[in-house]
Amino acid sequence: MIIFLLVWPLLASVALLAFNFKKAKELALAVSVIELVVSLLMAFQFVKTAEVQFSVNEPWIASLGINFSVGVDGISLLLVLLTTVLVPFIILSSFNRSEIRTSNFYGLILMMEMALVGVFVARDGFLFYLFWEVALIPIWFICLLWGGEGRGKITLKFFIYTLAGSLFMLIGLVYLYFQTPGSHTFDITALYTAGRSLPVFEQSLIFWALFVAFAIKMPIFPFHTWQPDTYTVAPVQGTMLLSAIMLKMGIYGVIRWLIPVVPLGVHEWGNFVIIISVIGIIYASCIAIVQNDFKRLVAYSSIAHVGLISAGLLTLSKIGMQGAIIQMLSHGIVVFALFFIIEIIFERTKTRSLSELGGIRNMAPVLSSVFIVVMLGSVALPLTSGFVGEFMLINSLVQYQFLIGAIAGLTIILGAIYMLRTFQKAMSGEPNKTTIGFVDLSTHEKLVLFPMVILIIGIGVYPSPLLAISEAAVDSILVVMSDFSASVK
Amino acid sequence: MIPIDYYIWLSAVLFTIGVLGVLYRRNAIIIFMCIELMLNAVNLLMVAFSNYLNDPAGQVFVFFIMAVAAAEVAVGLAILMMMYRNTRTTDINVLNRLKW
Amino acid sequence: MVGIEFLIVLVPVLPLLGFLIISLNNKRLSHGVVSFIACGAVLVSFIISVLLFTQLLSQPEDQRFFQVVVMDWISTGDLSINFSFLVDPLSSIMLLIITGVGFLIHVYSIGYMHDDAGFNKFFSYLNLFVFFMLMLVMGSNYLVMFVGWEGVGLCSYLLIGFWFKNQAYNDAANKAFIMNRIGDLGLLLGVILIFMNCGSLNYEEVFAKATSLDTSTITFITILLFVGAMGKSAQIPLYTWLPDAMAGPTPVSALIHAATMVTAGVYMVARNNLLYSLSPISLNLILVIGLATALFAATIALTQNDIKKVLAYSTVSQLGLMFVALGVGAFSSGIFHMATHAFFKALLFLGAGSVIHALQGEQDIRKMGGLKKYLPITYITFFIGVLAISGIPPFAGFFSKDEILAHAFSVNPLVWGVALLASLLTVFYMFRLFFLTFYGSVRAGENVMHHIHESPKSMAVPLILLAVMSVVGGFMNVPEVLWGSAWLNEFLSPVFAQSQTVLVAHELSHSTEYMLMGTVIALTLVVIGIGYSMYVAKDSVPSAEGERIGMLHKLSYHKYFVDEIYDTIVVKPLYWLSGKFDLIIERLAIDRLVNSVGESVVAWSGLFRWFQNGTIGFYIFIMVMGVVAMLLALTIN
């Protein structure tokens, strides 16, 4: 089943890249929908326990101890679902710009989907790294070929920056690999045992080698400078892929490949990272307040959200982790919707600068209502998906250290400030010459946005099923941690 | 009987003179000759060793060096001719279009 | 009891349904249908609330509560939170007020909004508000209450900015939402701390554990909770949003910013009476803040010329009074005053609304006057409201305010003094308002007076009903001293039972109470006299903008410049800081650093390529040097 999830989009993308289809977008949509259906089937067959399911384990490069080993537990499943759910909508969202979206474009998106799913299901260190890198190529090309002004320089910076991080992750993994007994192997469990057996100092080194890669990908505070430029310059579908899904690779990496691998390292440096993340929350929110470019604003807001996620994650409490997972899903959906709204406005008015917009609410009540819901999701109003995550995350942080929690909590105020400001500037007021001819949502735009609204409110009202899926897996991770922190104290 | 060291030193000196020539002159032909000089220093050393070790292999090797030297000179001079045809000079520093 | 549970769930769900139906068919439905659905929904839930109330009464004292678990919401590990509703005396009183007053205001809005483009949207928002407000009061755990808490904030945001074309209104809306958010953060942190210490968020479990917690923790928690109350109930320092909130349509001001939402803080503190009574410090804090707010807002109200602004500040001041009641531990009195206040303040706002309506949106009392003969119903009802708020017996306000003052006196005469001062100021500015509006010469423009008209039935009827309530409302809790049964205190006693055991009860002799009442009434009448002489006899009109006015007067007129102060010490610095972050740290520090790495590589490359300068001599030179270096390295070791 997982094999299908990986091979199917790959084949489709190869086909799309090789031959220039006339009906490329319909084809891609069909492919991704089938992918979605299969992943849903998988979700239904999934048993809510900690052990890895649907796993496939074939020897691949025996001499290097690399196996093609994949499988899903609760956490992976949720992220795979996020991917397979969002990709069809991302494809659908590109329909009104299809005149410039060639067959290659959709081929790259599907390749991206393959790589993302691969990252989330890989159970072998090397395989994980491979998918991790492979995901970079299509997104780079998407940004390069269909991006905006100055894409060459910016995408190159993006590529090298992220590659730098992941290469150090590779070194870290290799180091672990050589700690594995006998003929070395990259198998995840072996890496776990190897990593945990190391002394604190080495664990700290590996922690940083791995964490930098994840931090750059997320990105959290000091490692983020590639992100606003890239988000701004990328075509909106690329931005969606980057922010809604690819960003989660980093957080997933922390959950799956950092915390269980080097518990002592995490124990050593977790506090530091939490502080950095919290600083990042405030910092990014403040910058978001003064942004005029709509896309940049959302970019910074997502830095702030991710900061909260990573901080809550590293409290190593169950509430924190669960909250992080829910927040990942929520953030993916919200940010996707936000970027699509930006795209709609941009496409109608040919501008993203808030100072030029205004009064859209007069002409487009439906759009503005949708925008309100999405905005509420982003500012974490209760009964939206955002609240569940942020409540749990802030909760975990307060339990970790009240002051940190309180500062992190400022995000709900600052978030409100910049989102409301945005809404006021873009939608409220009297229409001006750029927005006067604004037409409300078209059918296919509604097709994309309404499901998102439903998801935002649905998750906000009834998140328990999702929480239940990941619960066992999170427990199994935390058991290890508690042992180790016990051993430290 | 002449000690081996003498020969080592002699060939070292000759070798260095060859290097000096290569560094010192700009005329390609002279530089070729200096390279030949270097090779001869090597030959001398080889022969000295082969005699010292009483082993003919060294001298046989010298034959090959000679053959190679001859071949190199042939090709080298051909290249020189070709170059001269195009540039009307044998100054090595004239040819520095390929740089950076 | 299945029936009961179903009914309980129905109470909040009906307005929600109303909201969904209206908002999803915004375009299709006609005004008639919409107003029917909206009002119907609220009416039905009012009727159900009455049923529940009776059911509650039919129970014996100690079992007067129903709890319903609808479904589980967030549950992972030891964190498990349900959507669950609790109907006990306290919440049932709230239910009655919300749905009752809410219904009347809905009806009123039909008339008030009839020619507004956003009619349907308006009613959908109103229903949504009622839904969230009911969540707030019915939730049986803190998080459900928080849902309602933030939900009503959202609705107030939407309704303040209802006329979104006007950016000033939108600013007011944003201000309201953000200031509430500040409070909400405090509340949220408090809730989380409660969860930390009690391992649960259900009221009864928390209250069960509460006594075992150490005082400092409880103080910390209760103060955080009170921060939330400050935001929501517009107490110092978070009160400035409420006057601006008058940008919304008048019914909104009546419903949200007078009768219900702003009293959420009072409800919350009353709900947590046990926690507060366990922490004297925070009780005192509440007392101080309440007193300060009551006095402060009253002084501002003295000089305001916008009819709604005056009412807004009086609301703030009255809320302060309620917190005084809570602060002295007289929780039921607080609730009592809240109820009466809901009646007469709603009445006053609606009256003001009908004045504004009559004068085509004129809100400046300097341009009114002499409306008595044009708007008789409004005049009467408004008069009743003024009497009620001024605490003239036997109007509703008298009983509630008197009770608070009595308790205040029993705790500390000084408190009593300040509270009394505030209420006297209230009397003054209310009558000032009243006289300037309805008496004296007509100051409105010709064209306005040309088609001035009494409000339609849909607006008049609610006025009348509320006036009635303002008259009789006080009798639900007539104290013993006036040969009453203090029925409300009895009814609410199960809720406050635990805290009463903790707090020391102060008893006042009847004679003192009579004495107090006497003084209060006497002073009130005096103040009224002064007002009459100033504004009716002399018919003096507040000075227009720009005229020279006294120092104190100026201070009060400009609301003590609090907005400006906040702007300079909070808002501007925040934007300045953000700008600096963006320009300096982001662009010049971090990004610069990253880029300079790349640039330095390019620079090095520029340097290195000069070695590749194309001359054979140089190459060979380097080679020989290399050889020398290598041999040297060899000979050295």
Next chain:
Amino acid sequence: MALNLFYFLSFVAVFSALLVVFSKNPVYSVLYLIITFFAIAGHYVLLNAQFLAVVHVIVYAGAIMVLFLYVIMLLNLNAETEPHKSTFLKFAAAICSGLLLIVLIGSLKGSEMIVNQSVQGSEIGLVKNLGKVLFTDFLLPFEIASVLLLAAMVGAVMLGKSEKS
């Protein structure tokens, strides 16, 4: 006696080698180089590599140097056409090679560690022995040398032949 001869030959070799480097006129350089070769051939004789000495004279003095001369004549370089390097570069060259000499001498010590197996009047230098070794042990290199020469020939022809366009 042999030692004196050695000194004499070495002096000739080094001296004329230096002249090769320093003489202005290429033709003179060639002639000095030939003298150097003769001196080296003398050394071969001293080292009883008689056959090699003969071959050396024939190949170098007879073939290679003639080739050089021929080219010099052909390109008509006998005049002092060479532009002179700046004195700095000359200086640098001298320093550089001086250093090289020093380190070479410095690192060419330790010959006492290898046992002297040379026998008086050994015969390894004679055609018979050399031939035996050449055609038994070193047969393959000998054959391959033919490929080398062929390649050189082809290359030289290819480059030397002027394109008739």
Next chain:
Amino acid sequence: MNALYLICGLGFLSLLAEIANLKKALGAVIIVGLCLVTVLIVMDWNTGQHYYNDMVVFDNFSIVFIALIVVISIFWFWMSSDYFRGQSHQTDRSALILFAIAGAVLMISFNNMAMLFLGIEILSISLYALAGSKKESLFSNEASFKYFLMGSFATGFLLMGIALVYGATGSFHVTKIAEYLSSYPSELPIFFYAGVVLMLVGMAFKISAVPFHFWAPDVYEGAPVTITAFMSTVVKIAAIAAFYRVFSFCFSSAQETWITILQVITVLTLVVPNITAVYQGRVKRMLAYSSVGHVGYILLAFISNSTNAPGTIFYYLTAYAIASITAFTVLHEVENTDHSGFNGLYQRSPMLAVVMTISLLSLAGIPPLAGFFAKYVVFAQAVNHGYTGLVMLGVVTSLIGVYYYFKVIIDMFLKEPAGAAIQLSSSIRTLMGLLALLLLLLGLFPDWLISLLA
């Protein structure tokens, strides 16, 4: 051994072809012959015979490397068919190439310094001539002249080294020398080590390691594209194999003398060319620098574990050679080798652009292409032997590499096209498709190649 005969035979044949004028068929014949050579060489697998009293040895090491260069040469002939067609000296050129290949075979399989020397010389002399084969072009002249002058200069040092080693150990024979070193390590004269160092100089020149690399960029740029392709693939492979044989098979037990020097050289070779390449405006020259830079990674593999690195080095060379032959094929088709020549290549010929992209990605070491695994195995081995510092350096330099490779890619896709659309012959299309596929497959299934020599 038969392989060697056959290669030389092909060389003679192509010379005869001039007389018998079989020029038309020649190309096909050579390719077929080389395929036959591959078969022959593979047949010797695991026999490990020694020939001509141990002058050459065809152990597995030789066999895989010979097979590699022969296969690469097949691709080379395929790609550069028009370098011969219609030219004068067509037969001479192919003969020289074939002799060069023969020399390369000797450099790989030698077991005696004489063979090493002759092999190097055959290879070099043919290349001196070939580099100048575009006679009218000054660049070509300069390239061949520089190459010849410096090459023969370096040969002098190599020979001096051989002589000294001979003097110390009394033999030219690799195995004998190795035995001597291991049996009498204590009684080696100092000048033996000097000899080793001088040989190191000579070999370092051949593999173009810093600071003996200066000839490489100039010669690569000046020589005709096809010859550059040959030099940067076949010649490099042969040189590195020879280097490996000398220092691993022969002098490994004298490691302490040269390992430190080699480490310094490695660092330089990693840093200098990669940084210098950043400034390059000419793709051909950029590739030259990159090929020097790749030597650095190979040296890293070598020093990190000099006794059994051949598997790693072999895989790295394979990946590198295939990638760069691909790149040069594209270069050959584009003709204009400046950056501007690549501007908008995607519009001019999508196939070229895509294939070039793949090869550049592989050179840059981006998964899942062969180049990535090559770098990976090198780094992994180095980390395993505690060279983490050098690995960090390698990572940084390869990031720099990404920078200059990707600049080309960006130009190909973004800039305005610099010329008319390019028509590709079907044979070139198939070749490029094949090469690109190889790069991918080697990346996905590197196992057997790596384990060949493990």
